Amino acid sequence: MAEEVIETTEVLVVGAGQAGIAMSEHLSSMQIPHLVLERYAIAERWRNERWDSLVANGPAWHDRFPGLEFESVQPDEFATKDQVADYLAAYAQKFQAPIRCGVEVAKVTKKPGAQGFIVQTSAGTIEARFVVAATGAFQQPVIPELIPESAGLEQLHSSSYRNPEQLPAGAVLVVGAGSSGVQIADEIQRSGRQVYLAVGPHDRPPRSYRARDFVWWLGVLNKWEASAPAAGAEHVTIAVSGAHGGRTVDFRELAKSGITLVGRANEYVDGVMKFGDDLVTNVNRGDDNYLSLLAEADEYIERNGLDLPEEPEAKVIGPDPECMVNPLRELDLKQAEVNSVLWATGFSSDYSWLDVDAFDERGRPVQARGVSREPGIYFLGLPWQSRRGSSFIWGVWHDAKYLADHIGIQRSYQQYELSELAQA
Structure with a gap:
């Protein structure tokens, strides 16, 4: 041999x-x-x-x-x-x-x-x-072991999702509100379906501010050079998107478009998905993150004498939508005609x-x-x-x-x- x-x-x-x-x-x-x-x-x-x-x-x-x-x-x-x-x-x-x-x-x-x-x-x-x-x-796509296959729902990870047409008729629950989850939820909603979006902790930077993209701001403010995430933010996702020419992710605007925001998906029992009571906290903390970056940008502009246009409207936070005023704590998926769940829950x-x-x-x-x-x-x-x-x-x-x-x-x-x- x-x-x-x-x-x-x-x-x-x-x-x-x-x-x-x-x-x-x-x-x-x-x-x-x-x-x-x-x-x-x-x-x-x-x-x-x-x-x-x-x-x-x-x-x-x-x-x-x-x-x-x-x-x-x-x-x-x-x-x-x-x-x-x-x-x-x-x-x-x-x-x-x-x-x-x-x-x-x-x-x-x-x-x-x-x-x-x-x-x-x-x-x-x-x-x-x-x-x-x-x-x-x-x-390796990560799908939490919450909903058993016997539930009869179409379950897809974001890595397997291609477009709304591949999903069965009916409403969709999107779990995860980082960049992937937000963009996919918005696309499915625009296709004419009802979407429920489970929102966890996240950072929400501006897409652009005062004529500069957020990647520029992270650069000049030395935030790209951070050696580790801030304490407690190890598992915080970033909600940012280049879709539609690049727009700031605004969860209140997503709700205004018809998406129902809910807290983190915590448990599934007998056809009912139960959500955490953290929706308002998560959205508000994302807003705080957003506004803090605007404040740092303003200070940088003033300190360095840059001639960049004012943008006061960027600091206006809209009113809480009904789904934040009275957040859902549970959802009967069959009654809500939810036939598919899309997991934008990351990878290992x-x-x-x-x-x-x-x-x-x-x-x-x-x-x-x-x-x-x-x-x-x-x-x-x-x-x-x-x-x-x-x-x-x-x-x-x-x-x-x-x-x-x-x-x-x-x-x-x-x-x-x-x-x-x-x-x-």
């Missing part, structure tokens, strides 16, 4: 989304040999795991890599999901990234008694000195393929700025990996640069040999 031919590479990058492409660019510029493996296609999640009308949450001038502008999107417009996918593919082609698509990584183990790792893939075995897990943290990570000493007892990476406690293993694309902006296209590019530099330093240590004089 012929012995298996094992391919070798210096660095193996797993995943060819925005993180893997950024990593490959920096490794290429440093002339470090590497391969990028992708089990599907480049930027697959952008192209085929998002709803049809999704656009980027940041304008094209901001949500991109430094080395390439969007070809067919104006700087202040919001790229569609397909335009983002095309952009990432074009960026990889720009520097001829060594990406192999259709190759799935099954297992990574430490090479016994030697440096490096053995990588089992669907296309054979590869040995690598370093491995970068560039799959990000948004891998899946590193089951990475069989190394790099995780805590809950399966979370033990790392500092992406550098694992297992020497030679790196993580890229994690939320708050180095700063608030780490999950964004431009942010992951800077995190990748840090990891590439770290790999370069480690290579220099491993290549060190004693001089002849020292050995004598």
Whole structure:
């Protein structure tokens, strides 16, 4: 029986989304040999795991890599999901990234008694000195175990939702009021259906204020550089949208359009969904977050003498809608003709393929700025990996640069040999 031919590479990058492409660019510029493996296609999640009308949450001038502008999107417009996918593919082609698509990584183990790792893939075995897990943290859709399948409801995660037409007739309960939940709820409501939107804790920044997009404000106010979320805000989502040309998310306006706001979905009993009593608190805290950013922006403008137009109307908070004055604490789904539930409840990570000493007892990476406690293993694309902006296209590019530099330093240590004089 012929012995298996094992391919070798210096660095193996797993995943060819925005993180893997950024990593490959920096490794290429440093002339470090590497391969990028992708089990599907480049930027697959952008192209085929998002709803049809999704656009980027940041304008094209901001949500991109430094080395390439969007070809067919104006700087202040919001790229569609397909335009983002095309952009990432074009960026990889720009520097001829060594990406192999259709190759799935099954297992990574430490090479016994030697440096490096053995990588089992669907296309054979590869040995690598370093491995970068560039799959990000948004891998497995999370659906809370609240409603049993026996309830007879259509239950979809936001990653499986494409458009209102795929849902059965009737009203829809959307659980989760971050960027995804808000945009999907608004789209379904505009299609002519009744929508109930379960609202949890959230930040609600302005889409723009005084002629500047909120991404600009977060930049000049150094909020992108925050190293960790504020205490108590670890699980707070951001309600922001680039849909319809980019508009500030306003839950009172959503209610005015016909959406019924409810508190967090807490329990399902005999066809009845029970909600928390936190709706008003969550909306008001989101308003406080919104107004505080406006106040900081005003102070920055005055302190720096900027000539930006006044916008007093932005500070006007409308009256509470009826669904906040008398919030629903429970909803009989059958009576309300709710036949589908859409879970915009986020994702969990899946590193089951990475069989190394790099995780805590809950399966979370033990790392500092992406550098694992297992020497030679790196993580890229994690939320708050180095700063608030780490999950964004431009942010992951800077995190990748840090990891590439770290790999370069480690290579220099491993290549060190004693001089002849020292050995004598």
